[in-house]
Amino acid sequence: MAILQVGVDILGPFPTAPGQIKYLIVAVDYFTKWVEAELVASILAERIKRFYCKKTICHFGLPAEIIEAANKVILRGLRKRLEEAKGRWVEELPQVLWSYHTTPHSTTNETPFCLTFDTEAMIPIEIEEPSPRTALFRPGENEEELRVNLDLLQETWEIAHVREYAMKGRASKRHNIKLMPRKFECRDLLLRKITRAVESNKLTPV
Numbered sequence: 001m002a003i004l005q006v007g008v009d010i011l012g013p014f015p016t017a018p019g020q021i022k023y024l025i026v027a028v029d030y031f032t033k034w035v036e037a038e039l040v041a042s043i044l045a046e047r048i049k050r051f052y053c054k055k056t057i058c059h060f061g062l063p064a065e066i067i068e069a070a071n072k073v074i075l076r077g078l079r080k081r082l083e084e085a086k087g088r089w090v091e092e093l094p095q096v097l098w099s100y101h102t103t104p105h106s107t108t109n110e111t112p113f114c115l116t117f118d119t120e121a122m123i124p125i126e127i128e129e130p131s132p133r134t135a136l137f138r139p140g141e142n143e144e145e146l147r148v149n150l151d152l153l154q155e156t157w158e159i160a161h162v163r164e165y166a167m168k169g170r171a172s173k174r175h176n177i178k179l180m181p182r183k184f185e186c187r188d189l190l191l192r193k194i195t196r197a198v199e200s201n202k203l204t205p206v
Contacts, residue, residue, distance in 0.1 A: 005030040006056055006063045010043060011079055017090040024082070024093070025051045026075065029060075032115035033105045035078070035097055039090060109163050 007030060012023035020041040025048065027036045036055040040047055056063065078096065085092035101113045102121050113121045125131075184190070 006066055008048075008052070008066060009075055011075060011082070014082060014089050015087050017087075021090060024078075026078065027051070027056050028075075029112075029116075031108075032112050033108065034112040034116045035100060037078075037093065037097060039093070107163065107168070 006027050008025070008027045010023055010025055014022050014024070016022045017039075021039045023040045023043055025038045025040055028034070036059070038051050038055060040051075052066075078100070081096045082089040082092065085096075102111050102123060104111050108115065111120065
């Protein structure tokens with residue numbers, strides 16, 4: 001699966017872990033919602049370049065577009081779950097990503113794993129408590145089923161695209177309903193609140 005548009009961002013600082021690790025570089029594919037992440041001790045240009053090459057280009061090819069900001073909703077979810085782990089956030093990262101990759105996304109109604117690898121992931125419970133998929137597994141039939149999944153992949157993507165645009169349309173409609181149109185004329189008096197300036201950068205909490 002080749003990705004077309006990927007957003008890259010940085011989460012942190014988190015509580016310092018062994019090796020002085022306290023930041024997380026995150027890349028999110030805008031369509032499949034697949035997440036790649038890497039733990040780092042400091043933010044350096046060379047480190048970011050290696051992350052691009054190792055986690056995105058070598059896995060999925062060169063994307064058509066790289067965007068500075070990743071999906072903020074996904075980043076907030078990842079940050080919340082990692083902060084809940086407190087000092088164990090480094091150990092919890094693989095489980096957090098696995099859970100995210102195997103959970104259907106609200107906008108596509110598909111899991112990021114399915115949209116990326118053309119099939120659903122086998123979860124650990126299917127090994128402990130045999131499911132129909134494991135109990136009826138036959139190597140030859142499984143290969144044929146994977147080929148069928150590949151043939152249907154384009155249709156799966158198209159359906160996911162339709163669902164995503166429909167979800168965005170409904171969200172936009174709800175937002176616009178709450179807006180109160182206002183018109184101002186020259187010399188109208190306006191109230192402006194004085195607020196403390198807050199520096200916004202890559203490390204500002206999302």
